[in-house]
Amino acid sequence: MAFEYAPVPLMNTPAPLFGQSIRRLEDDALLRGKGRYIADIALPGMLHATFLRSAVAHGRLLSIDVSAAEALPGVHRVFTYADLRPSLTCDRIPLAMPSGAIRFDVDPYVLAKDEVCHVGEPIALVIADSRAIAEDAFGLIGVEIESLPAIVDPRLGLADGAPQARLDCKDNLVARMTAQYGDADHAFAHAAHVVDAQFHLHKGGGHSIETRGVVARFDAEERLLTLWDSTQMPHQAKRMLVKTLGLDESQIRVIAPDVGGGFGPKFVFHPEELAIAAAAMLMRAPIRWIEDRLENFTATTQERDQYWQISAAADADGRLLGIRGRLIHDHGAYTPYGVALPYNSATNLLGPYVLPNYRLDISLCLTNLIPATPTRGAGRPQGTFVMERLLDRLARKTGLDRAEIRRRNLISPDQMPYRTGLTTRDGGAMIYDSGDYVESQRRALNFAQWDDFETRRQAARKEGRYLGIGLANYVEGSGRGPFESASVRIGPSGKIVVTTGAAAQGQGTVTMLAQLVADVLGVRPETINVIAGDTAASPLGLGAFASRQAVTAGNAAHRAASIVREKILQVASSWMEVSAEDLELADGRVRIKGAPQMGRTFAEIAGALDGMPGYALPAGTSPGLAAANDYQPSALTYCNGTHVAEAEVDPATGVVRLTRYTVVHDCGRLINPMLVDGQVIGGVVHGIGSTLYEMMIFGEDGQPQTGTYADYLLPTADVVPRIAVHHMESPTNLNPLGIKGAGESGTIAASAAVTAAVEDALREFGVEIGELPITPSRLFALLKAAR
């Protein structure tokens, strides 16, 4: 198996850096063990926190007795909801994103008030000299809970007479909506071919290898609360703390230090972030809470189950006429994220195809499980899975090759920009801005040697091996707004400091921004100091979600750097009495082209723009060698691609082994191809995990049965194939740099492509896979039924 993929990162080279695989600025410290993650932060006098959590999925909280626990030597305090509520401005944490579809207020409490709604819900907060002592105290806390029936399966939760998942909601249908355009019923009435399918799609958790954690310190003299938080969204955390603690914006600073992976759940503001902050204010001592892995399985939000009943209609040539059906989505017990997850599934189902008519009825069911929120891909892989599986079934029905039926339905380049019939979740038109979907598929088939596959299949079959191949196309709306902020600032030291509201969890954001700014200012990227993830450094900001930071923060930093560049040229031109066109920026200086010894340093210019008391600034400029920009994308920019997977399946055991994997990926212009490859490959492997391994299992009573990595399997190095990534670059004209997001796209098509390959390997058995993940036992059962 010899793929041509060979990342050859280049050493730093002269500008332009845009498009070059420069090495990461983040690496050196991380390789030496000198990163500074949340659990590495130790403050003088710091106390340690643990949360006593609900052991039942649903119950009425009757009483809590903390007196014995508080008497344990080394325990400073045990907080309950009643203890923290006086410090808060509101009963609940106001998290819900605006959506008219949501019927009930199901925002979470800081600690359980009088009802527990999932296993792992925090009930009490123990503050002690050490984590071990705090855990010792658990056994001394008397908690009385009256068990109530639990809703685990959302289909049962929506049935007539189902018990309530929450006593304050009269039923479990927390939201209902329809994604539709055209007339699907009419299309089905006139179809030559119809296929019907049912899918139970399970997607697992984020599973960053670093769990969540918070360190809080309240300085009573300055009335300043500092929260170090392993979060994707420090600015959002600050907004939540302002709202709930009644402090103003100048009194709270949130810092995301080095963050050991995010993948979605660290987007969400969890109750522990508020509880630790409130406790630090009450205790007048710094407090650290580090989540353990069992808590991560039970108290960190996760993505979970969707049940689809879906049909596709096509004409005699295999062209899609319509898709209609119903989606039941497991929402969990609270709403920290609105309706984004199933809505992404509904919109991403369209993919790169022409679909004239569509109707999907979506029901979100409250369950007694941890809230479901996006993990990498954020509902899109499920939508893509459904469309791609329907196309394969239509191919079988019509007798068309699976690639051919897709080719007939793909949006062609001359239809770009392509307006779909749906709107995005903020109500804007859903428009694919650029891309050549036909060419993407053509290249992928070519790289993957699709046409030669039958030869490989037959050769393997003669050896008794079952090989299959699968194909999937996808799009992803990336670069979500409303904005991201960046500033570029040079002081009299000459140091270039870039600040941004973006936050990094391994994506290489620091390198990416330094690379863009270095190009504009003619310096080496390693001379730039990039500060991300600190609310004190950037007054505004959003953070990491929706594959957005290169698009939004990248364009903001580039624009800010361009303004600084203009200012440098303006001052130097005046001082040196030469036209700006005759000047160039290099090595931290502005100099005369052809006479590099004639120039001024950035430090000199910055010093002059810092101002002298009573003297005018040079060249009529404004103060400070700095600029800030809040880049507002006008719309989502759609990246796209094609995945081809090959799998070998052992029918005797149901074990799947992936043998080849090819990706054609188009995210517009590439800033740093090495970083994009890293995002794509990591994303694909996340998708492989969802497809073959990762399964969060709950009993009928809502008890999690997978709470370790011995039970819940993440993909490991020995089971993932080498992934060949090929890039196309269809620039977007929606932003000045022509770039699109890449953070999640790898995940989106993986389940569809891998499942197709597994089905194809077993085609002589006629196995149809309707359930993810495809575990050996499930596949074995399907094979047994087929025989």
Added chain:
Amino acid sequence: MSERIAISVTVNGVVRQAEVEPRLNLADFLRDHLRLTGTHIGCEHGVCGACTILFDGATARSCLMFAVQADGHAVTTIEGVASPDGTLHPIQAALSAHHGLQCGYCTPGVVITLLELQRERDGTPIQETELRHALSGHLCRCTGYQGIVDAALDVL
């Protein structure tokens, strides 16, 4: 739990003495008592590999050992891998060159395992399948392992 036991552990070539609770695990001892925070804790049940150290030269999960078990033994952590003059070990440099790390959380454990593998191979080239098997005791959620594999193939 107030009983404390005196231990003496050689960490990165330096003898460190301490009095510790018997229940203190080795990872917490390294991180909280010695402030060697490069050894990371990911699962505390011995699967993820982030806490991997060399214990008398062999890889071990420091989250599954008690600090008292290290009494009289030698431990190498990620902080002891680069040369004293600060030059990165070739394995560390290769991980950067091949983009074998993103968030960096699993990286110290991966480096330690590759150090042991390099010593065991002693210059004998390794096949990719064998290498992937050797790395299968480490969970990395960011890279999909490919950059790590390429780095190791480059150096081993």
